[in-house]
Amino acid sequence: MTTWAEKYRPIYFEDIRGQEEAVAKVIDFIKNFPSPRETPSGLKKRAIILYGSAGTGKTSLANAAAKETNSEIFELNASDLRNKPQLKETLKPAIEQRSLLKKGKILLIDEMDGIAGEDRGGIQELVELIELSEYPIIMTANDAWTKKLSPLRKKCEIIQLKDLDYKIVKDVLIKILRKEKKFIDNKILTEIALKTKGDLRAAINDAQTISKLSSEEQIKTLFDERNKEENILDVLKKIFKLKASNETLRTFDQVDMKTDEIILWVEKNIPLEYRDKKLAKAYELLSETDIFNGRIYKQQYWRFLVYENIFLSYGIASLNKENKTNFTKYKRPTRVLKIWMNNLKIAKKKTIAEKYAKHSHISIKKAMKEFPIIKLLINSNPRR
Numbered sequence: 001m002t003t004w005a006e007k008y009r010p011i012y013f014e015d016i017r018g019q020e021e022a023v024a025k026v027i028d029f030i031k032n033f034p035s036p037r038e039t040p041s042g043l044k045k046r047a048i049i050l051y052g053s054a055g056t057g058k059t060s061l062a063n064a065a066a067k068e069t070n071s072e073i074f075e076l077n078a079s080d081l082r083n084k085p086q087l088k089e090t091l092k093p094a095i096e097q098r099s100l101l102k103k104g105k106i107l108l109i110d111e112m113d114g115i116a117g118e119d120r121g122g123i124q125e126l127v128e129l130i131e132l133s134e135y136p137i138i139m140t141a142n143d144a145w146t147k148k149l150s151p152l153r154k155k156c157e158i159i160q161l162k163d164l165d166y167k168i169v170k171d172v173l174i175k176i177l178r179k180e181k182k183f184i185d186n187k188i189l190t191e192i193a194l195k196t197k198g199d200l201r202a203a204i205n206d207a208q209t210i211s212k213l214s215s216e217e218q219i220k221t222l223f224d225e226r227n228k229e230e231n232i233l234d235v236l237k238k239i240f241k242l243k244a245s246n247e248t249l250r251t252f253d254q255v256d257m258k259t260d261e262i263i264l265w266v267e268k269n270i271p272l273e274y275r276d277k278k279l280a281k282a283y284e285l286l287s288e289t290d291i292f293n294g295r296i297y298k299q300q301y302w303r304f305l306v307y308e309n310i311f312l313s314y315g316i317a318s319l320n321k322e323n324k325t326n327f328t329k330y331k332r333p334t335r336v337l338k339i340w341m342n343n344l345k346i347a348k349k350k351t352i353a354e355k356y357a358k359h360s361h362i363s364i365k366k367a368m369k370e371f372p373i374i375k376l377l378i379n380s381n382p383r384r
Ligand SMILES: Nc1ncnc2c1ncn2[C@@H]1O[C@H](COP(=O)(O)OP(=O)(O)O)[C@@H](O)[C@H]1O
Pocket: 004, 005, 006, 008, 009, 010, 015, 016, 017, 018, 019, 052, 053, 054, 055, 056, 057, 058, 059, 060, 061, 172, 200, 201, 204
């Protein structure tokens, strides 16, 4: 199954919505791109940093630039920047002109936020290679203003992609739904567009999921899950980025999520935030929490819930020597997706059980218990 977001990825500049200024700047940049022989080094910018929130069109814009100039695209992974000699080995041949090939080339280093703070060597090397490049280099990042990118900034034109206006998001969704011959209620479309806050990829994904859902209950569940996700991301930011304080102890109050699930989120994202000794320490705290969690359930010592919370919040935050301002794109643990899907299934079950209960004058609870029979009934009726 291809996702709609992939299927409807913009190909040409004109397909990229709501980013006219950024598109114009990219066109300008490529038009005036100087050969290193023409200009003494440092006079003109030889690389771009496209920055903006997720799902605003950065990767699409870089690819469209290649398409529009009939250039091939050479993509470098941000993790290639970790290793200085390796970076040189990969990038050096790519930035040198091969006169036999007339086709242009654009080098893309996508998601620069992926490089951790310590990988300075790679960045320094990249700065030097930019000077020598015969081809435009396009980098993308959520945040162009972090410290770790500062050596690059001087060498790059920095172009911002805006968070997309909800009206544009809604318009894109309507066009896709029309092509897919699917229908979503106008109110729900507005809600998707508002909730995803300018992240068009998220909006398209939500629309695709919702187009498959049948009941209001399921749709509501999906929105609840998205709210929960927003809250937990905010919580992660607090415990991973801020110095521990009394406030820290209350961090988890703002999210309505079971500790087991919180642990999954913390576990998935610890390696994105800490390294070496701190990484080990963070995992240690996590396993303490997990052990505690097990004990609490086994022995029903609910009082211990407080301690568990302390390990997870204060414990981890105490690894932060100072408030950090860098940006980290946190990931969703895979098991959480399964929990989501499961919640959706339960919601669906509940709507069916509700109808059945009403029809046969029994309680919803009873109908839920009798669900295997209901399922049998539904499946044996070809007209459903
Ligand atoms: N400005 C935009 N115009 C049209 N579609 C967009 C735009 N931004 C994002 N999308 C949709 O979202 C998907 C992801 O976009 P992408 O360019 O990968 O975003 P980013 O790199 O900023 O996270 C695309 O495949 C497309 O479907």
